[in-house]
Amino acid sequence: MDTPPKTRVIIAGGGTAGWLAAALLTRQLGALVDVTLIESDEIGTVGVGEATIPTVQAFHALLGLDERAFMAATGATFKLGIAFEGWARPDDRYVHSFGDVGRSTWMGDFQHFWLEARANGLAGDFGDYCLELQAAEARRFTIGQQGPQLNYAYHFDAGRYARFLRERCETAGLTRIEGRIAGIDRSAETGHIDAVILANGSRVAGDLFLDCSGFRGLLIGDALGVGYEDWSHWLPANRALAVQTTSVEPARPYTRAIAHDAGWQWRIPLQHRVGNGIVYSSEYLSDDAAQDRLLASVQGRPLTDPRLLRFTTGRRLRAWEGNCIALSLAGGFVEPLESTSIHLVMTALTRLLRAFPFDGISHAVVTQFNAQTRRELEGVRDFVILHYHLNQRSEPFWKACAAMPIPDTLAERIALFADAAQAYQSPDDLFRVSSWTQVMLGQRLEPRDWHRLARMMPPERLGSSLAELKAGIAQQVDRLPAHQAFVDRYCAQAATGVAA
Numbered sequence: 001m002d003t004p005p006k007t008r009v010i011i012a013g014g015g016t017a018g019w020l021a022a023a024l025l026t027r028q029l030g031a032l033v034d035v036t037l038i039e040s041d042e043i044g045t046v047g048v049g050e051a052t053i054p055t056v057q058a059f060h061a062l063l064g065l066d067e068r069a070f071m072a073a074t075g076a077t078f079k080l081g082i083a084f085e086g087w088a089r090p091d092d093r094y095v096h097s098f099g100d101v102g103r104s105t106w107m108g109d110f111q112h113f114w115l116e117a118r119a120n121g122l123a124g125d126f127g128d129y130c131l132e133l134q135a136a137e138a139r140r141f142t143i144g145q146q147g148p149q150l151n152y153a154y155h156f157d158a159g160r161y162a163r164f165l166r167e168r169c170e171t172a173g174l175t176r177i178e179g180r181i182a183g184i185d186r187s188a189e190t191g192h193i194d195a196v197i198l199a200n201g202s203r204v205a206g207d208l209f210l211d212c213s214g215f216r217g218l219l220i221g222d223a224l225g226v227g228y229e230d231w232s233h234w235l236p237a238n239r240a241l242a243v244q245t246t247s248v249e250p251a252r253p254y255t256r257a258i259a260h261d262a263g264w265q266w267r268i269p270l271q272h273r274v275g276n277g278i279v280y281s282s283e284y285l286s287d288d289a290a291q292d293r294l295l296a297s298v299q300g301r302p303l304t305d306p307r308l309l310r311f312t313t314g315r316r317l318r319a320w321e322g323n324c325i326a327l328s329l330a331g332g333f334v335e336p337l338e339s340t341s342i343h344l345v346m347t348a349l350t351r352l353l354r355a356f357p358f359d360g361i362s363h364a365v366v367t368q369f370n371a372q373t374r375r376e377l378e379g380v381r382d383f384v385i386l387h388y389h390l391n392q393r394s395e396p397f398w399k400a401c402a403a404m405p406i407p408d409t410l411a412e413r414i415a416l417f418a419d420a421a422q423a424y425q426s427p428d429d430l431f432r433v434s435s436w437t438q439v440m441l442g443q444r445l446e447p448r449d450w451h452r453l454a455r456m457m458p459p460e461r462l463g464s465s466l467a468e469l470k471a472g473i474a475q476q477v478d479r480l481p482a483h484q485a486f487v488d489r490y491c492a493q494a495a496t497g498v499a500a
Helices: 015-028 056-063 067-074 110-119 131-138 158-171 218-223 287-297 341-354 363-389 396-403 408-420 433-442 452-456 459-478 483-492
Strands: 007-012 033-039 077-079 081-085 093-097 153-155 175-178 181-186 193-198 203-205 208-211 228-230 239-245 255-260 263-269 274-280 307-310 314-316 324-326
Touching (some): 056 153, 093 131, 093 433, 110 452, 110 459, 131 459, 181 218, 218 324, 239 287, 274 287, 314 363, 341 363, 363 408, 363 433, 408 433
Parallel strands (some): 007 033, 033 175, 081 255, 208 324
Antiparallel strands (some): 077 153, 081 093, 181 193, 193 203, 239 307, 255 263, 263 274
């Protein structure tokens, strides 16, 4: 029997998205595909996607990555959630953690018990009943058999991450071409891309093309003409400035999202430095003023000049068009607030593997892929809008966010929680019930009513149950090592392979 030809996959662009695609395809499809990645050293990558969510662990398992080696190579630290400072009101602070809060039943989630207990003066803060949240606040962490199982993600250096993945891919036989894409050849019969043309005149032919060219969407947008749905009327921030600084304190196991009068700032601790940035709307803050504000607020000595990023939140109307699939910024962007950009690349790639077009492009498969991508991205969009819309701040930017019309899908979620303290996770939703609940309560959305099941417990029993839960979590946290000390020891073992 003749061996069928390999499917030629051309990845247009490097960076995190391009090298993630290369790493997954070379490892999981092996001899079935021939992967070529084209990137130009003349074209910089965004490179500020330094925070992730827990789904990254499952994807790393698909890549066969050793956690200690990955962390040592990328300067990574652990992440248990995001601290939102000043979002609902200037003096407010809450943590959206990666853990479940409290204990739920099939009839009702934990917030119903907590609201009933609070109404009777028997409850502490909502976050008192989440192990990951309390560990984050105490700046403690562990994994392995020496402590509780925490839900966690990572902070890492995006540039080092791409280089780490590149080394693995080139060892596995991937072809990398240095060059700038200047045009494409399209089939007159199907309209599909036959090849990309480089600036030096060379032609690189392929069967499937992955567009990792960033905001421009060189293939999906410029060449194939797939339009872009603008979401800036819901997500008005359109600028970001990023700068790296030296560390001045032990790394915290969480990202900081600090609101200001025209947007917010991030602070992401790595082993070797801190990533800082300011996100803002150019309608309310100039680029020069944003840079001055960022540099005046950072802790530590700047290691780089501030880098300006301009963006329009939204999504490509179709992520898969013909034989081209847009990944990461080429397919859409919902700003960096909840650290979802890398996750969306990973889910798109796993979706592609399940529907890989070895025998040609199926219209039904493409339609389903695009529908799932749209639903997933719209769910992330709604969750991010929630942070902006539910605020009680007095500045013009924030007042406009509070007054703006919002998507019906989000309005229905807010009404459901406001009326009955109910939250849910749909099949294509990234964020769990616990995430929606933590943010809605953190943004001061107070439910008018909740499920009566909590009233079936005598008040003293309800109060004692919550007190025992809180005390048990506090005891577990007290036994955890400091996050920085654990990271130092864990990554030092990368070369030896000694268990933590």
